[in-house]
Amino acid sequence: MRITATCLLAAMVALLLACxxxxxxxxxxxxxxxxxEAGAVGAIADWYAVVALFRHPLGLAIPHTAIIPRNQARIAESLGDFIEKHFLTPDLIVGRLSEHNAARALSAWLAHRENSAEIASGIVDSLPRxxxxxxxxxxxxxxERFVLPQLARVDVSRMAGQAMQVMTEGGRHRPLLxxxxxVVERWLTANVDLIKAKFSEASRFTPAPLDAYIVNKFVExxxxxxxxxxxxxxxxxxxxFDDAIATLSFKLQDDAGPRRFGRLLLRDCIRHFRDGAYYGVLLDRARARLVADAAxxxxxxxxxxxDALVSLGKGVASEPSLQVKLNGWWLDIAEGLVLRYRHRLSGLxxxxxxxxxxxxxxxxIEAEIGRDLQFIRINGTFVGGIAGVLIHLCVLGVAR
Structure with a gap:
């Protein structure tokens, strides 16, 4: 198109010379x-106007030319400000987003196992890296920042007492008893000879048959x-036994002595964990397990x-009230992000x-506008030519 417009200007000049x-x-x-004559003038004027927007005509630093490069910083600021004021407004963005039920769409997408499997694969593949x-x-x-401070505040004694209370409610501990x-019966039966030997060592002045008799009767x-x-x-x-367990459970929960002992025990365990350099061991084992599992x-x-993603998708898809809450939460986040970061985005x-x-x-910019810029030159050539003819007609009319 640029060549066409230039050739049209050359045609006007050639026609003028011939005339x-x-x-x-x-x-x-x-x-x-x-x-x-007028077409050539119009073509040259429009060529100058188009070129002056983007660069210096013929490389000459004529004032008020190369307008866009010379005002690049101002254009950049104006562009960022325009986008911030007319596009990055909370009302506009939240209004557009509120037209769509994002929670339902996402949950329906997650409910398909193939989609959830793709996400799971991406997560698992990224874990080793x-x-x-x-x-x-x-x-x-x-x-040090998240786990141990919370662990240090745990009341171990009370938790143990509550666990024992739960275990004994309704006779849940009886199968364990x-x-x-x-187990005790089997151990005694299997270790009668060991008990006899230990009893004989402790009772040196009694005959061995008597020792065996006493031990047998004791074990029986x-x-x-x-x-x-x-x-x-x-x-x-x-x-x-039940009374003893109940008493121990009560003491663990309310007695100051066991609770103090529990805190000291937990403190010693935390100190042992810190001093034993177990962080590297935990990391190595977790890394080895996850890498092996991912492969x-x-x-x-x-x-x-x-399974978790599929269950989440099906659960949300079947609960319209939950979708409303999730959409409201998402829109609140979007509005907050727009208010907080829109100026930074326009600055970027x-x-x-x-x-x-x-x-x-x-x-x-010239490439993006494209053909229309050259049509300005082409139209300027024909408009100028028509204007020249009309002016010539007016001049003849006045002369007569």
Whole structure:
């Protein structure tokens, strides 16, 4: 188009020269001469106007030319300010976003297992790279700032007492007690000879047969008592055991002594964890486990993430009230982000435009406008020619 417009200007000049040369012989050439003369002037004027926007005409530093490169900084500021005022407004953005049920669309998308699987694959694939960038100091900092301070405030004694209370409610501990009685019975039966040997060592002045008799009777009595307790749900020893557990649970929760001991024990455990350089061990084991799991075709982490995303999608998709809450939460976040960062975004746009090369800015804008710029030159040529003919007609009318 640029070549076309230039060739049209050359045609006007050629026509003008031809008319000047042959007009004395052919008087009617005054009309095409008027057309070509004014058309050439219009073409040159519009060429100058178009070129002056983007660069110096013919490389001459004529005042008020190369307007866009020379005013690059002002244009950049104006562009950023224009976008901030007319596009990055909370009312406009929130209004547009509120037209769409984003929560329903996202939940429906997540409900398809193929989509959730893609997200899970991306997360699992990124875990090894993420762990490679984490070193022992990062883990130590995380534990020192978030985990250990919270752990230090835990009341271990009270938690243990509450756990024991939960275990004993409704007789939940009785199967464990029965299992313990069975284990003790088996141990006594299997270690009778060891008990005899230890008893003989402690009783040096009694004959060995007497020692064996005493130990056998002792073991037989203990085993009989254990079987009696195991067979009787209402045995007195069971009630004593239950009372002892209840008392211990109460003391762990309310007695100052056990609670103080629990705090000291927890403090010693935290100090041992810090002094033992376990951060690196934890990191190495976590890294090895996750890398091995990520490389497995039946990745546990992948399955967990995938199932969680699918469940989340189905749950949100079936709850319109939850969608309303999530959309409201999302719109509040969007409004806050716009209010907080719109000035920074407009500043970023202005800085980017300022950072462009001045010639490159003009070339980019000229290329984006494209053909219309050359049509200005072409139209200017024909409009100028028509105006020249009309002026010539007016001059002839006045002369007559």
């Amino acid at each position: 000047v040369a042959w007009q004395p012989e052919f008087s009617w050439l005054a009309w095409p001469r008027a057309f070509s 993420l762990l490679e960038r984490i070193d022992e100091s990062d883990v130590a900092s995380c534990f 029965d299992r313990g009685l069975t 009595g203990i085993v009989a008592l254990i079987r009696e307790v195991a067979a009787s749900p209402d045995h007195e020893l069971r009630r004593q 497995s075709e039946t990745s546990v982490v992948h399955a967990l993430i995938e 746009i202005a800085d980017v435009v300022k950072g462009w090369d001045a010639r490159e800015v003009g070339a980019k």
